[in-house]
Every structure is written in C-alpha cells, then in structure tokens.
Amino acid sequence: MIRVVPPDLPTVEAFLRARALRAMFPLANLARYGLDGGHDNAPAIWAAWTGGAVTDVLAVTRGGTVLPALPSRNWAEAAAVLSGGRIAAVIGPTDEVRPLIAAAGLRGATTLDRDEPHFALDLEALDVPDGPGVLMPLREVDLGQVIEWRKAYAIETLGTPADRADLDARRDVDAFLEAGSHRVLVEDGRLLSMTGFNADIGNVVQxxxxxxxxxxxxxxxxxxAVALHLAEARARGARRAALFAASAGSAHLYEAIGFGRIGDFTLCLYQEPVHV
Structure with missing residues (x-):
C-alpha cells in the first residue's frame, strides 16, 4: 500500500464514497480534519492500486485509530502499514476489522471490544413516530445535564473508566457544539433523550x-429523537443513513423507524495504545 498524497484524494474519496455506508468514519474525518491534519481525528491514508483504480484504503488517525476499507482482504499488506506504530483503536466493518487485528498481532487490554449489528436506511422510507417533545440543538438546552448524560453514555456504552469519563464527556460535548452534530428531545423544558450524528458527509449521515x-x-x-433528527437531515439533502446498535433494545428501536441490517460493525478500543 502507498501513502496517499493530495493529488490522489479525488480517486481515493470516490472509492470510499462508493462504499460509504461501510466507510463513514474515514470519509467524515477526511472531510472535516483534512489529510495529515493536526487534529487527533485527522487521517493519514494508504491505498492499494491496480492500474489507476484504488482497490483498498487504510486510514489511521493522528490519535491512533485504524479505519479499514479493505474489500480485497489483503490483510498482510495492511498490517505492514501499521508495523512500528501505536494503535489506540480499530473501528469498522467486522469482516475487515477482525482479520486485520489478527494479521497485525494487535493484543492488549481493551475498554471495549464488541461486534454490533450494522444498519442502513434510505431516508425516503423513514418513519417518524408521533410522541411528546420537540428537537432542540445542544446550545439551547442545559449543557450540565447533557454532559452528565454523555458521561453516563461513555461509561455504559463505551466502557470508559469512571475516572476518565467526566473529562471525555466535556471534551465530547464541546466537539458536538462546534460541529452542530447533536440534538435533544425536549418537552416543556424537560430533557427526554439525546441523539446525534458521529459522521456526516452530506448525502449520508451516521x-x-x-x-x-x-x-x-x-x-x-x-x-x-433519532427519527426527527434524520428528518431534519433529509430536509437539507441527506439521502441515506447508517448506524451500529449497542444492544438488542437499540436494534429494535432502529428497526421500528425503518432501518435494515447490512452486516456487523466492530469497535475495539484499547486501554493503552498497542505497539505493533
């Protein structure tokens, strides 16, 4: 695989967009933070080519998160790219993440190591249920409560240690405010539920x-809350949505508004960066 430089980006982005539902994180990080940028989420990218066509892409953020898009399944070549690096997480479709972890010999204690059902939805088929509450941006609600919710989410869903969760939650909420990515369902001033997009490439949201x-x-x-947020995205031009569900209850929630399963998605987050 060859390190991607700016002239390669149109071809690499076209490859990723052709499989966008499986590659939302590398696409969104590239769009927001730029190739080889200074932010922890900014990706460096390697690509394999056959002739003038890209066959595989491996993105690694500055913070050490690996985001594979490897349909050719050339695990050895991708593992060689990672050699000598320090990896904090591997995130992506299960059928690509698990073989890459094995090929790279990534072993270490994890805060989260889970395969989750992966879903997609054509937003024309979105079903918005009736119910209480209106959707509001974070800047218009009690941010103290939002931070407490994000802290609880990090502990419950991501396995974040309690002594780190408060700092992570404050950092995350600051990022949500900057991106305008999250909303809260509110009824008569009472906060009911929070939803958000962790990746947004315009015509597809996650x-x-x-x-x-x-x-x-x-x-x-x-x-x-999720359905109202997706309806908002549809109104400004989004056409499809993706997500992965942390529990059977969550999966049922998404199926109820029209999502269908397309595979599995893996989140492997290490307690400390792992040397390859």
Missing part, C-alpha cells in the same frame, strides 16, 4: 451517541 436516562427508557423517546 447516527451515534444516542442516550436516554434509565428513568425515561421504554417510552420511545430515543426512537422519536
């Missing part, structure tokens, strides 16, 4: 960070 506090679960607030 849902993430959905959270309802335990005392409000089972009332379909998250279902309505």
């Amino acid at each position: 849902v993430g960070g959905v959270y309802t506090p335990p005392e409000l679960r089972g009332r379909h607030h998250a279902r309505r």
Whole structure:
C-alpha cells in the first residue's frame, strides 16, 4: 500500500464514497480534519492500486485509530502499514476489522471490544413516530445535564473508566457544539433523550451517541429523537443513513423507524495504545 498524497484524494474519496455506508468514519474525518491534519481525528491514508483504480484504503488517525476499507482482504499488506506504530483503536466493518487485528498481532487490554449489528436506511422510507417533545440543538438546552448524560453514555456504552469519563464527556460535548452534530428531545423544558450524528458527509449521515436516562427508557423517546433528527437531515439533502446498535433494545428501536441490517460493525478500543 502507498501513502496517499493530495493529488490522489479525488480517486481515493470516490472509492470510499462508493462504499460509504461501510466507510463513514474515514470519509467524515477526511472531510472535516483534512489529510495529515493536526487534529487527533485527522487521517493519514494508504491505498492499494491496480492500474489507476484504488482497490483498498487504510486510514489511521493522528490519535491512533485504524479505519479499514479493505474489500480485497489483503490483510498482510495492511498490517505492514501499521508495523512500528501505536494503535489506540480499530473501528469498522467486522469482516475487515477482525482479520486485520489478527494479521497485525494487535493484543492488549481493551475498554471495549464488541461486534454490533450494522444498519442502513434510505431516508425516503423513514418513519417518524408521533410522541411528546420537540428537537432542540445542544446550545439551547442545559449543557450540565447533557454532559452528565454523555458521561453516563461513555461509561455504559463505551466502557470508559469512571475516572476518565467526566473529562471525555466535556471534551465530547464541546466537539458536538462546534460541529452542530447533536440534538435533544425536549418537552416543556424537560430533557427526554439525546441523539446525534458521529459522521456526516452530506448525502449520508451516521447516527451515534444516542442516550436516554434509565428513568425515561421504554417510552420511545430515543426512537422519536433519532427519527426527527434524520428528518431534519433529509430536509437539507441527506439521502441515506447508517448506524451500529449497542444492544438488542437499540436494534429494535432502529428497526421500528425503518432501518435494515447490512452486516456487523466492530469497535475495539484499547486501554493503552498497542505497539505493533
């Protein structure tokens, strides 16, 4: 695989967009932070070529997150790219992440190591359920409560250690505010549920960070929040959506508004960066 330089980007991006539902993170990170940028989420990218066509892409963020798009399944060549590096996470379709982890010999204690059902939706088929509440941007609600929700989400869903969760939550909420990526379902001033997009490339969005506090679960607030946010995205031009579900309950929520399963998605997050 060859390190991608700016003149290669149109071809590489076209390859990723052709499989966008499986490659939302590398596409969104590239669009937002730029190739070889200074942010922790900025990707360096390697690509394999046959003639003038890209056959595989491997993105590695400055912070050490590996994002594979390897349909040719050349695990050895991708593992060679990682050799000598320090890897904090490997995230992507399960049928690409698991073989790459094995080929690269990535072994280490994890905070999260989970395969989740992967879903997609044509937004023309979106079903927005009736229910209480209106959707509001984060800047218009109680940010203290939002931070507490994000902290609880990090501990419950991502396996973040409690002593790190508060700092991570504050950093995440700052990023959500900057990106305008998250919304809260609110009824008469009461916050009911939070939803967001963890990747957005214009015509495709990826849902993430959905959270309802335990005392409000089972009332379909998250279902309505997600659907309203997707309807908002559809109104400004998005045509498809993707997500991965952390639990059977979450999967049922998404199926109820029209999502269908397309595979599995893996999140492998290491406690400490792993040397390859």
